[in-house]
Amino acid sequence: MTIILGIETSCDETAAAVVMDGRVIASNIVASQIDLHAKYGGVFPELASRAHVEAISGVVEQAVQDAGVGYDKLDAIAVTRGPGLVGSLLVGVNYAKGLALATGKPLLGINHLEGHVYSLWLSEPQREIRFPVLVLIVSGGHTELLLMEDHGKYERLGGTLDDAAGEAFDKVGRMLGLPFPGGPNIERAAQMGNAAVYHFPRSKRDESYDFSFSGLKTAVMREVTVSQPNQPGKKRSPEKNPKLRSDVSVNDAAASFQDALVGALVEKTVRAAKAYHATEILLAGGVSANQMLRQRMRAESELPVRYPPLNLCTDNGAMIAAAGHYRYEAGLRSDLEMDVTPMWPLTSTSYE
Numbered sequence: 001m002t003i004i005l006g007i008e009t010s011c012d013e014t015a016a017a018v019v020m021d022g023r024v025i026a027s028n029i030v031a032s033q034i035d036l037h038a039k040y041g042g043v044f045p046e047l048a049s050r051a052h053v054e055a056i057s058g059v060v061e062q063a064v065q066d067a068g069v070g071y072d073k074l075d076a077i078a079v080t081r082g083p084g085l086v087g088s089l090l091v092g093v094n095y096a097k098g099l100a101l102a103t104g105k106p107l108l109g110i111n112h113l114e115g116h117v118y119s120l121w122l123s124e125p126q127r128e129i130r131f132p133v134l135v136l137i138v139s140g141g142h143t144e145l146l147l148m149e150d151h152g153k154y155e156r157l158g159g160t161l162d163d164a165a166g167e168a169f170d171k172v173g174r175m176l177g178l179p180f181p182g183g184p185n186i187e188r189a190a191q192m193g194n195a196a197v198y199h200f201p202r203s204k205r206d207e208s209y210d211f212s213f214s215g216l217k218t219a220v221m222r223e224v225t226v227s228q229p230n231q232p233g234k235k236r237s238p239e240k241n242p243k244l245r246s247d248v249s250v251n252d253a254a255a256s257f258q259d260a261l262v263g264a265l266v267e268k269t270v271r272a273a274k275a276y277h278a279t280e281i282l283l284a285g286g287v288s289a290n291q292m293l294r295q296r297m298r299a300e301s302e303l304p305v306r307y308p309p310l311n312l313c314t315d316n317g318a319m320i321a322a323a324g325h326y327r328y329e330a331g332l333r334s335d336l337e338m339d340v341t342p343m344w345p346l347t348s349t350s351y352e
């Protein structure tokens with residue numbers, strides 16, 4: 001059995017967890033910075049890295065203590081190496097390097113997206129997952145459609161050409177005057193709204209497996225915000241500084257937007273799963289917390305659809321430890337010179 005410590009600081013959660021055998025969570029600590037960033041309507045990078053510095057040692061200590069194992073029992077220390085905000089990533093990576101040096105345990109640099117994929121291995125520890133599976137990762141920074149053929153083996157089928165799905169939720173949330181982050185607040189508003197009131201386009205209805213959400217975002221902006229005249233010397237930015245029209249129903253607009261975005265995700269994911277003979281569809285990332293996405297995917301696919309419990313949809317250390325387990329088992333190790341990789345697409349890891 002392996003015991004792996006996972007550390008995650010790529011964006012706005014300082015998180016650490018201990019995971020047994022890549023599937024059973026022994027502890028899982030998340031210090032969220034949502035309140036810190038809420039007043040800026042988005043993640044403010046300098047504040048994020050400072051908050052990580054303040055929180056990291058307490059969060060990691062707590063995770064190891066809650067697991068009741070002690071550093072000497074760990075097999076390895078897994079840490080998010082990228083993609084993400086450079087200043088935030090550095091806090092976790094430097095802390096993990098220090099721990100690895102102090103304890104003599106191996107270091108494993110993990111791709112954050114691979115972490116999201118492995119959140120599915122944590123949700124039902126007893127269940128066998130048969131490859132190939134179709135994975136849709138939808139978060140604040142990413143929208144990726146992948147065929148996973150084995151542990152560490154990914155074929156990228158498509159992804160967003162512009163905004164990530166969560167980013168679109170957050171931007172539209174801001175236009176509608178909802179608090180940050182937009183996703184859960186739009187979902188709540190949409191439950192009280194009527195999706196048939198506004199007709200927003202479901203963009204990129206083509207043969208590809210790519211997505212595009214900027215057209216949808218612009219359509220919502222045109223419909224719900226007041227157009228303000230350009231001021232000389234000032235860039236007009238209704239996304240950052242929106243003025244909501246007084247006759248707009250926020251709930252109906254939220255429901256109509258969510259319907260269009262979820263529709264696009266479901267249509268292409270279901271088609272890809274069929275075309276590539278996947279055994280099931282796995283949803284991961286912050287947006288996979290969305291109930292409408294879960295329901296529609298299940299209703300429109302003949303295959304089983306799995307998603308993590310809500311606390312494992314958003315960023316956490318357990319998913320990083322779980323991804324670390326499979327790398328550790330494959331004999332992969334990172335050296336202490338390892339640098340952060342703020343841009344890092346998820347491609348196959350060689351598990352020879």
Ligand code: KG4
Nearest residue numbers: 139140141166181183184286287290314315
């Ligand atoms: O995975 P995550 O915690 O961080 C990234 O790696 O980006 O995802 C955060 C994103 C945010 O954009 C947030 O608005 C979105 O996930 N989100 C949701 C929901 N809960 C979180 N979007 C739609 N519906 C939700 N219930």
Ligand code: ZN
Nearest residue numbers: 116139314315
């Ligand atoms: Zn994430």
